Amino acid sequence: MVKRYYCDYCDRSFSYSAEARKKHANGHHHKKLYQLHYEHHKTAKQRLQDELSREKCRRFHLQQKCSFGESCIYSHLIDADILKLKEQAREEDEAVRKSKLPTQVKNGEEPTLETWLSKRKEHLQSPTDYRMEDTSKWEFKYSIPSSLENISYLPPSLIPPSAESLLQITFQDWG
Template identity: 50%
Template sequence: MVKRYYCDYCDRSFPYSVEARKKHINGYQHQKLWTLHYNQFKTAREKLQEELGKEKCRRFYSGQECSFGNACIYSHSTVGDLNILKEEVYRENEAKRCSKLQSERGDSSEPSLEKWIFKKLEGGEADTKFSIHDETEWESHFKNPQGMQSVASLPPSLIPPTPDSLLECNFQDWG
């Protein structure tokens, strides 16, 4: 029995041989489908750089129909299309900037564990203080429900944190 080569991009198979595989991979249909597949994963910045690097298609811009369509090696993008891509690049950059951690953005105010706990547990009221070093307050806020306390071997994600374990964490090394 002859081994067969299956191409995921083209959804077709053929008897495997080095020559047949090379011929298929260098073929127009495979190249077109491969490009269409990987273009969907490109960022707006990559698409814009690619379009700006291409020459304009003479047939397309003279009003004639380009027989290559989307597979044309020249650019079919209009000024409006380029402006839309530029807006997408701007939105991507803003989303990246907003998703960065506070320390990566260069904000000078370093978040502290005590501020976070105070904000979460006390609702941000200024008249109450919560110290992470007070064990009785800590245990009253961070304890498992009644049903979970009787379980002998809890996974690490369900074991309540201790003040010492949180203070020993180096948050800049995470991720």
């Protein structure tokens, strides 16, 4: 009995050999089905980059029928479709950015340091309960001391960080 290779993309099988598999993988039909499969997993930003890198199909944009249809190597998107794709990409980027923000900032609440300190002080004064309170209710706010407000060029170490700037920090991996 000869071993058989089954291709999930093409839904067919053939005898297993390096030559047959290579021939199948390089075939037009397999490549097209492979591309169609992974097209569904692309983000709007990736699809937009792909479409903008292609030239426009002349026949399609002259309101003629493109004989290649979905397999055409040129772009069939009109300006309205490109704008919709740009909007989807922007919404995806915004959703990713918001997912990285702390819960308080997502809800539009600006945390304050004073509130956190007062809650911490209350917590330390109660000797019977050493458990941490619900930290989602704590608020943090950084502000410049009044003595430094008049200085026009503050060093970066004294500028209060925003939640946005904290998300843009890249940490060095040390091994």
